[in-house]
Amino acid sequence: MPVASPTEVVSSDTDTRQGLDRPWIVLVWNDPINLMSYVTLVIQKVFGYPKEKAESLMWDVHTKGRAVVSSGNREKAELDVFRLHEHGLWATMQQDDA
Amino acid sequence: MSVGGTADDAEYSDGAFELDQESAEPVDEFTPEDTYDTDEEDDEDMFLRRRIRRGSSGSFIINLPDDERELLHALPGQLHEMLTSGDPTGLRRLFPAAYHLDPEKDAEFHELMRDELVASKAARAKILEDTAFARSLTEEQLLGWMGAVNDLRLVLGTQLDVSEDDHAPDPDHPLAAHYGLYHYLGFLLENIVRALS
Numbered sequence: 521m522p523v524a525s526p527t528e529v530v531s532s533d534t535d536t537r538q539g540l541d542r543p544w545i546v547l548v549w550n551d552p553i554n555l556m557s558y559v560t561l562v563i564q565k566v567f568g569y570p571k572e573k574a575e576s577l578m579w580d581v582h583t584k585g586r587a588v589v590s591s592g593n594r595e596k597a598e599l600d601v602f603r604l605h606e607h608g609l610w611a612t613m614q615q616d617d618a
Numbered sequence: 619m620s621v622g623g624t625a626d627d628a629e630y631s632d633g634a635f636e637l638d639q640e641s642a643e644p645v646d647e648f649t650p651e652d653t654y655d656t657d658e659e660d661d662e663d664m665f666l667r668r669r670i671r672r673g674s675s676g677s678f679i680i681n682l683p684d685d686e687r688e689l690l691h692a693l694p695g696q697l698h699e700m701l702t703s704g705d706p707t708g709l710r711r712l713f714p715a716a717y718h719l720d721p722e723k724d725a726e727f728h729e730l731m732r733d734e735l736v737a738s739k740a741a742r743a744k745i746l747e748d749t750a751f752a753r754s755l756t757e758e759q760l761l762g763w764m765g766a767v768n769d770l771r772l773v774l775g776t777q778l779d780v781s782e783d784d785h786a787p788d789p790d791h792p793l794a795a796h797y798g799l800y801h802y803l804g805f806l807l808e809n810i811v812r813a814l815s
Contacts, residue, residue: 553711553775555804556619557811558768571815582619601716602731606738608711608768612718 542615544597546590549610550581562607563589566600591616620780622808669806670760670813678755678813686802690763691750693770694743700773701736701743711772712739742766757814764810767803774800 548559556578563574567590580587589611590600597613604611673679682690700709713732717724745762749755755763778793778800791797 550619551711552620552781553772554619554768555622555807555811557622557815558764558807559619561811561815578619598716598727598731601727602735605712605714605716605731605735607765608772610711610714611716612714613716614719 543591544594544613545588545616546597546600546604546611546613547586548577548581548589548604549586549612551610554609556582559609562604562609566603566607620804622804622811668809668812670809672813673754676757678757678760680753680755684751686806687750689799690767691747694747694766697743697766697770697773698740698747701740708773708777711776712769739765739769743769760810760814764807764814767807767810771800771803771807774803 548563559581560571560574560578563569563577564571567574569577577587577589589604591597592600594613601611601613669681671679671681701712713728713735715724716727716731742762742765745759746766749759749763752759774796778796780800
């Protein structure tokens with residue numbers, strides 16, 4: 521299990537103490553341009569997910585408008601978002617509400 | 619999201635294509651007539667239309683007509699120009715918000731990451747430009763094609779304001795020629811994805 525680095529990104533003033541502990545989630549949003557087959561392949565390659573899982577996430581994006589594709593600390597989420605942006609997917613990150 | 623194009627969709631209207639309508643020089647005239655032989659057009663079997671397939675020893679065989687290769691050689695230069703000129707129009711889909719709920723964090727993210735993202739996209743555009751005439755590609759090169767072709771689709775789709783249930787614009791529409799190219803790139807991307815999957 522990955523351990524949070526002690527040099528975690530410094531919080532801005534808006535972060536509450538409680539807010540810092542909540543994990544970050546990475547979302548992929550539906551868009552009219554990206555091909556379904558392409559989105560599946562990118563999710564597979566970026567996260568190493570099996571094809572079935574990637575396909576299921578792609579369908580969630582397509583039918584529900586978005587899907588949570590990964591979660592973790594802020595640095596991991598930023599890296600995931602970067603790699604998804606590298607491949608042209610419409611990805612964002614936010615702290616989990618739960 | 620959209621489903622991949624078929625060869626039937628991948629037709630051009632007449633006219634040169636320019637990604638950057640303001641400053642780019644037109645690429646050589648690309649006409650659709652020579653692109654597909656008619657027997658293939660009539661064939662319902664998509665497998666016979668495969669332009670890219672896995673060869674032996676991990677390589678990929680690229681079976682594209684020369685005029686398509688000319689196009690794939692010419693387009694990355696225009697993409698590269700747009701990436702480095704910093705012209706935001708048409709590029710917004712290449713650099714979406716990361717922190718969509720927090721503009722301040724988002725600005726920090728883009729300040730840190732944008733150069734690396736531009737470099738990554740420029741490198742893939744270069745791979746496509748350099749290998750557009752190759753008969754065989756490594757997997758890494760084909761992944762470069764995949765990224766560059768997708769970036770081109772994103773730019774074009776943004777310019778064309780493509781919607782989920784897109785349909786071809788009126789043939790007289792000024793961007794009608796771009797729409798043909800957009801569909802061609804979708805067809806090509808579907809072939810690339812299928813070969814890599």
